[in-house]
Amino acid sequence: MQTAAKIFVISGPSGSGKSTLLKRLFSEYPSTFGFSISHTTRKPRPGEVDGKDYHFVEKEDMIKEVEQGKFIESATFSGNMYGTSIKAVEDVVADGKVCMLDIDMQGVQSVKKTALNPKYIFVQPPSIEILEERLRGRGTEKEEAVLARLAASKKELEYGAIPGSYDSIIINDDLENAYNALKKAIFV
């Protein structure tokens, strides 16, 4: 099946349903799509393979490459750096797959400065109240983290509402409808 682009950026507030939708897409089309492999400065855990689970790199090398503008996004969690390089996205395409990039609003703005030329998809919750319900229902975050995510989601929603920020907006109310809308945005 033909897709509208080789790279899709999927963004939206935490809890809006990006992972749920992508999981479905990957299971319906197991050989069409791929995720880029992230870099990290943390040490591999037993069984983790360099270049498969992560690109395991030294901190000074990663800092240098981030400074050189080779990364779309990078962040530090508990002392370890993580990030997505532009090349990691290009590698997915070189491997014959359509790259799905699940990133936040800052990542979106950063991709816009590259030559990757993806289609941008925004996954929008039906309302803030429902977003809050789903975030709590997921049960993966402590109260503090839920509140931080909700605060960040307001900015994500504002950015999503600016005309031209995204090529498609998927309102994730009924999952079935949202999934069909996602497929419409992806396949031509």
Ligand SMILES: Nc1ncnc2c1ncn2[C@@H]1O[C@H](COP(=O)(O)OP(=O)(O)OP(=O)(O)O)[C@@H](O)[C@H]1O
């Ligand atoms: N259409 C829907 N109707 C009801 N519940 C949904 C729907 N879509 C997703 N959910 C539920 O909402 C919660 C958040 O979804 P999900 O984890 O996919 O969000 P996300 O955007 O990937 O979040 P994050 O950015 O934090 O990874 C999950 O518990 C999921 O099962």
